[in-house]
Amino acid sequence: xxxxxxxxxxxxxxxxxxxxxxxxxxxxxxxxxxxxxxxxxxxxxxxxxxxxxxxxxxxxxxxxxxxxxxxxxxxxxxxxxxxxxxxxxxxxxxxxxxxxxxxxxxxxxxxxxxxxxxxxxxxxxxxxxxxxxxxxxxxxxxxxxxxxxxxxxxxxxxxxxxxxxxxxxxxxxxxxxxxxxxxxxxxxxxxxxxxxxxxxxxxxxxxxxxxxxxxxxxxxxxxxxxxxxxxxxxxxxxxxxxxxxxxxxxxxxxxxxxxxxxxxxxxxxxxxxxxxxxxxxxxxxxxxxxxxxxxxxxxxxxxxxxxxxxxxxxxxxxxxxxxxxxxxxxxxxxxxxxxxxxxxxxxxxxxxxxxxxxxxxxxxxxxxxxxxxxxxxxxxxxxxxxxxxxxxxxxxxxxxxxxxxxxxxxxxxxxxxxxxxxxxxxxxxxxxxxxxxxxxxxxxxxxxxxxxxxxxxxxxxxxxxxxxxxxxxxxxxxxxxxxxxxxxxxxxxx
Amino acid sequence: xxxxxxxxxxxxxxxxxxxxxxxxxxxxxxxxxxxxxxxxxxxxxxxxxxxxxxxxxxxxxxxxxxxxxxxxxxxxxxxxxxxxxxxxxxxxxxxxxxxxxxxxxxxxxxxxxxxxxxxxxxxxxxxxxxxxxxxxxxxxxxxxxxxxxxxxxxxxxxxxxxxxxxxxxxxxxxxxxxxxxxxxxxxxxxxxxxxxxxxxxxxxxxxxxxxxxxxxxxxxxxxxxxxxxxxxxxxxxxxxxxxxxxxxxx
Ligand SMILES: Cc1cc2nc3c(=O)[nH]c(=O)nc-3n(C[C@H](O)[C@H](O)[C@H](O)COP(=O)(O)OP(=O)(O)OC[C@H]3O[C@@H](n4cnc5c(N)ncnc54)[C@H](O)[C@@H]3O)c2cc1C
Numbered sequence: 001x002x003x004x005x006x007x008x009x010x011x012x013x014x015x016x017x018x019x020x021x022x023x024x025x026x027x028x029x030x031x032x033x034x035x036x037x038x039x040x041x042x043x044x045x046x047x048x049x050x051x052x053x054x055x056x057x058x059x060x061x062x063x064x065x066x067x068x069x070x071x072x073x074x075x076x077x078x079x080x081x082x083x084x085x086x087x088x089x090x091x092x093x094x095x096x097x098x099x100x101x102x103x104x105x106x107x108x109x110x111x112x113x114x115x116x117x118x119x120x121x122x123x124x125x126x127x128x129x130x131x132x133x134x135x136x137x138x139x140x141x142x143x144x145x146x147x148x149x150x151x152x153x154x155x156x157x158x159x160x161x162x163x164x165x166x167x168x169x170x171x172x173x174x175x176x177x178x179x180x181x182x183x184x185x186x187x188x189x190x191x192x193x194x195x196x197x198x199x200x201x202x203x204x205x206x207x208x209x210x211x212x213x214x215x216x217x218x219x220x221x222x223x224x225x226x227x228x229x230x231x232x233x234x235x236x237x238x239x240x241x242x243x244x245x246x247x248x249x250x251x252x253x254x255x256x257x258x259x260x261x262x263x264x265x266x267x268x269x270x271x272x273x274x275x276x277x278x279x280x281x282x283x284x285x286x287x288x289x290x291x292x293x294x295x296x297x298x299x300x301x302x303x304x305x306x307x308x309x310x311x312x313x314x315x316x317x318x319x320x321x322x323x324x325x326x327x328x329x330x331x332x333x334x335x336x337x338x339x340x341x342x343x344x345x346x347x348x349x350x351x352x353x354x355x356x357x358x359x360x361x362x363x364x365x366x367x368x369x370x371x372x373x374x375x376x377x378x379x380x381x382x383x384x385x386x387x388x389x390x391x392x393x394x395x396x397x398x399x400x401x402x403x404x405x406x407x408x409x410x411x412x413x414x415x416x417x418x419x420x421x422x423x424x425x426x427x428x429x430x431x432x433x434x435x436x437x438x439x440x441x442x443x444x445x446x447x448x449x450x451x452x453x454x455x456x457x458x459x460x461x462x463x464x465x466x467x468x469x470x471x472x473x474x475x476x477x478x479x480x481x482x483x484x485x486x487x488x489x490x491x492x493x494x
Numbered sequence: 495x496x497x498x499x500x501x502x503x504x505x506x507x508x509x510x511x512x513x514x515x516x517x518x519x520x521x522x523x524x525x526x527x528x529x530x531x532x533x534x535x536x537x538x539x540x541x542x543x544x545x546x547x548x549x550x551x552x553x554x555x556x557x558x559x560x561x562x563x564x565x566x567x568x569x570x571x572x573x574x575x576x577x578x579x580x581x582x583x584x585x586x587x588x589x590x591x592x593x594x595x596x597x598x599x600x601x602x603x604x605x606x607x608x609x610x611x612x613x614x615x616x617x618x619x620x621x622x623x624x625x626x627x628x629x630x631x632x633x634x635x636x637x638x639x640x641x642x643x644x645x646x647x648x649x650x651x652x653x654x655x656x657x658x659x660x661x662x663x664x665x666x667x668x669x670x671x672x673x674x675x676x677x678x679x680x681x682x683x684x685x686x687x688x689x690x691x692x693x694x695x696x697x698x699x700x701x702x703x704x705x706x707x708x709x710x711x712x713x714x715x716x717x718x719x720x721x722x723x724x725x726x727x728x729x730x731x732x733x734x735x736x737x738x739x740x741x742x743x744x
Contacts, residue, residue: 249526253682299679327682340679343568344528345508347679 030072030115036093040075040117043085048123050074059120060112062105063165064456065366066426071098071112078123080198080206080237086119087235088204090485097485099231101173102144104165106369107454109177109230109490116488121172124237127151135243136195136212141172141236148241157243160187164356172236178228180450182356185406186277187244189450191227196240199226202233202481212240225476230452231487233480247277249314252348253323255330255339256304257281260387261380262335263308267406269335270310270326274319278311279406280355286362286400290354293361299340299351306401308336309355311348358402365415366422367400368429372440373409373449382443383410386436390414393432409449412436430459437463453491461492495642495664497540497549498604500595501569502530503562504615517713520615529565532610534572535670538677539640540608541573548642549606551575555598557582557591563693570688571680577693578602582705585615590705592624597701599629604665606647611636611669622669632662638673 032040041049050059051073060069072095077083090097098112100120112118124140127147131137135157139148145159145166152159161174163181173179174190175197187193197209209223210216226234257263263281270276284303291298299307312319323341330336342348374382390399394414403410416425437447437460447460461470470492477484477494484494505511506526514521529537543549554569555578556562566577580594599607612619626633634640634649638657641648647662652671698705726732736743 248524254679255682297676297678300681324682324686328686331683339682341682341685343680344531345506345526346531349508351679 030070032072036095037073039089039093040073040086043089044075044077044082048076048078050076059100059103059118062103062108062110062454063363064106064108064111064454065422066456067108067111067113069111069113070115071118072115074100074118074120076120076123080124080200083119083121083124083200083235083237084204084206086117087200087202087485090117091203091483094483095485096488097235098487099172099176099235101141101170101176102165102168103173104169105173105177105454106371106451107230107448107456109452109454109487110173111455114489119235121170121235121237124172125170128238130155131212134195134212136240137243138196138238138240139171140238141170141175143171145169145171145174152243153246155243156246158246159193159241159243161190161193164359171239171241175227175236175239176229176231177452178450180404180407180409182278182280182352182404184404184409185279186275191224193242194223194227194239195242196238197223197226197236198238199234199236202483202486206237207234210240228452230454230490232477232490233486235486247313250277250311250348251314251320251323252309252311252342252351253327253339254299254351254354255308255310255327256300256302256337257306257308257335258337259305260383263306263405264376264380265333265335266308266330267376269330270323271406273326274312274322276310276312276406278309280309280403281405281410282307282309282355282358282402283400285398286358286402287354289400290357290361294353294357296350296353296357299354300338302338304337307354308405309351310406311352355402358400359411362400362413362415365398366425367413367415368426368433369451370412370414370433370436370447371403371409371449371451372412372436372445372447373407374440374443374445376406376408378443378445379405379408379410382439382445385439385442386412389435389439390432393435404450407449408445433460440464455490458490458492495543495549495606496602496604497543497552498595498599498602498607499533499536499540499552499554499569499574500591500607500609500621501533501537501554501556501562501565502610502613502615503527503556503558503565504530504613507531507614513714513716517715519711519714527561527564529568530610530613530615532612532614532670532672533565534610534677535672535674536608536610536668537569537572537574538675539668539670540606541678542675543606543642544573544575553578553602553604555580555595557594558585559583566693567685567688568680570691570693571685572678573684574691576691579693579695580701581695581697586705587707587709588616588618588620589624589708590703591621592628593703594698594701594705595621595625596628597698597703598696599625601701606642606665607631607667609667609669611671622667626667629667631665631667633667633669634660634662635669636671637668638671640668640674 057069059074060071096116098116098118100110100118103110121142125142126140128138149159160183179190196212199207398415400413441463447464448457506528511520540552552574554574556566557580609622636652637649638652639650645664647666650659
C-alpha cells in the first residue's frame, strides 16, 4: 500500500502538535491533546463529540472492509456555522477531516484510518423550503436519500436517483460521489438534479453555488466541480434538488439471455422504440445467491447465463403491446430465451429485488468490487475481453456480474474464498485488476463508473485519467483546500 | 377433473386509494389494477393441480365490465386453459357474484371451484361461503393446503387456534389463504399464447340471473388522520399524561 505513505506523512507531519500518535501493529491510533478536544467540544457540544471505540468503528468506515477504522474523534455538527468552525480549527491545528455521510460508499472515501476527525453530517437533516413552481427542494446534507424520495412522493413529484443503499445514504454523500444507480438510463446521475449547493471549503469559508438556477453561464460552474469531489474540495452542507413528474404505472420485465452480446442487442432493440426507465443485468450465479438468501422466487425455472431487467412507464396504454412485440422479435433472433413481466406492484418490487439485493447478498463474501464503464457501443467487445481475462486469471474464484449495463456500467465482483485472508485476497485481486484496467484503458473507459475513487481505486486512477488531468485536479484541490485538511489521501496523493 | 377458478380485478394491493371528494366511493381514476392477490393464489393452485396431472382443464372466470378481460388473460398466461367473462356493470355485491358463479357452475360442471377467501377491495369474505350454500357443495375455506385423494379433497384450513384438516366430497368449493402457495410470474411466451386462448362472454341473463342490489353505499371517507406525537421530558410527565390526558391508566 505504497500509496498511503504520502497521506500518512502529511497528516502526521502536521498533526504532531496537536496529538500523541501511537503506532502499533499495522495501524495506529491518534489521541488528541486535551485542549484540542476541549476546543472541538466547545464547537459542537460535548455530547456531539463521540470518543467511544464503538462510535469510532461505526463512523470510521464505509461499506468497504479493507482498512481498520481509527479516527481521533467524531464530530456531529448541528449547523453550517459549526461545520465552518470545525474546518477552521482543523486548519489551525493541522487536523485532517473526513466528511462522512451515510457511509454506504464502496471505495473507502469515508474511511478514517489515520487518526482523522470525522465530521458526520447526520444532524443537518432538515428538509427545508419546497417550491412547487421551481419544483425544487432544499435539503440539509444529512437528509437520507429515501427521505427525499418520500418527500417528493408526498408532493406528487419524484426524485429519480435511486439505488439499493438509498435507505442509508445521504444527499450530501450522493452529491459528493455523484451517485448513479438504477435509473440513470432515463434520469441521469445525481449531478443532473442538483440546482444549488452550499459548501464549506477547505479554509472554512461558505460557498453558495448556483442558487437553484436552471441557466447560469456566468463563468465557471463550481457546483459541478464539487459534485463527485468525494469530500476533498469542500464539505457539502446544503443541497437544492430539482424534482420531476412521478412515473406512471411502471412495468418490469426480466429476460433470460444466452450471452453478453445478446443483452446489448436486446437493449438496442428496445431503446430504438421505447423509452426505458431502467436496463440492468445480472448473471445466473448472482440470481442463485439472491434467491437462496433473500427468500425470493426465480423469475422462471430455466437457467440462463444472464438476465436483463428492464422497466418502462405505461402512460398511453400501448407500451405493453409494444414491449411484447419487441420481446417476440428478440426471441425470434435468439437474443432472449424466456422472460416474465410484472402483473402488480408487488411483483415489480420482487423482480427489482432480484437485481437490487445482489450487493447486500454477496457482502458476506467480502467481494472485491470493480465498477467499470465504457461507452455503450463498446460494451460487447469490452466485456468479451474482460471475461476472457478474468476467467483465465481467476479459475478458482467465484465471479458475480451485474450492473447498469444500459449505461455501459458493469459491476464485476470477485468473491473471497474462505481460505484466503482479506489482505491476501485484496492483493491477488489487485494484481489481476491491472489487467482488467489495461483493457479499460484500451477502450477509453472508466475504472470507477459511479463509486468514486476513495482509497480503493486510487492506485488505478491513471488508467482512466491522463497525467495532465491528474495534475490539474491537484491544482484545483490546492485552490479549495490549500492546507490539505479535507479527506487527505483520497482520490490521489498531493 | 375440471377446475373453475374465480378471478377478480381489483385496485393493486400496493396502491394508496383515496376516497372521492363527494364521498361516493374510492377514486379509481388512473389507478393501477391487478388480480386480487387471493385469486392469484387460486389460479396458481389450479395450475399446479393440472401440472400434477390431477386437473384436466382449468377455467378462469371473472365478473365485471370488459376491462376484467385483462385479468382473465393474465390467468390464461399463468396456465388456465380458457376464460369466461360474465359481463356486468361495475362490481356486483357478493350474493350476485355467487349467483352468477352458480350459473357458470351449472354450465361447466366443474369438480372443484377455487376462489380467494376475500377480495382486497371489499374485504367481504362472503362469496365462497354463499356459493357453497347456493350450490349445496361442501366448502373448505381459508385453505393453506389441498390434496385430492380419489373423489375426496383434503383441505387444511387456517383457523384461529392453528390448523384444521377436513375431508370434502367432490365436487367442492375451496377458498384460498395466503400460505397456500406462492404464485408464479406470468411468462412472456405464455402471455403471447394466452392471446389465442378461448374467452367466452356471458350476460347474467345467459346464466338466468337478474343482478339486484341489496346494499347501498352510504358514504366512503378516509380514516381519521393520526395526530402528531409529542416527546415527553420525563417518566413522570408520561405517567401524568397517560393518566390525565389519555386516561388509559388510573
Ligand atoms: C448496497 C449498495 C448499493 C449501491 N448502489 C449504488 C449504485 O447503484 N450507484 C451508485 O452510484 N452508488 C451505489 N452505492 C454506493 C453508495 O451508496 C453511494 O456512493 C452513495 O452516494 C454514498 O453516499 P453516503 O451518504 O453513504 O456517502 P459516504 O459513504 O458517507 O461518503 C462517500 C464519499 O463522500 C464524502 N462525503 C459524504 N458526505 C459528504 C458531505 N456532506 N460533504 C462532502 N463530502 C461528503 C465522503 O468523504 C466520501 O468520500 C451502493 C452502495 C451499497 C452499499
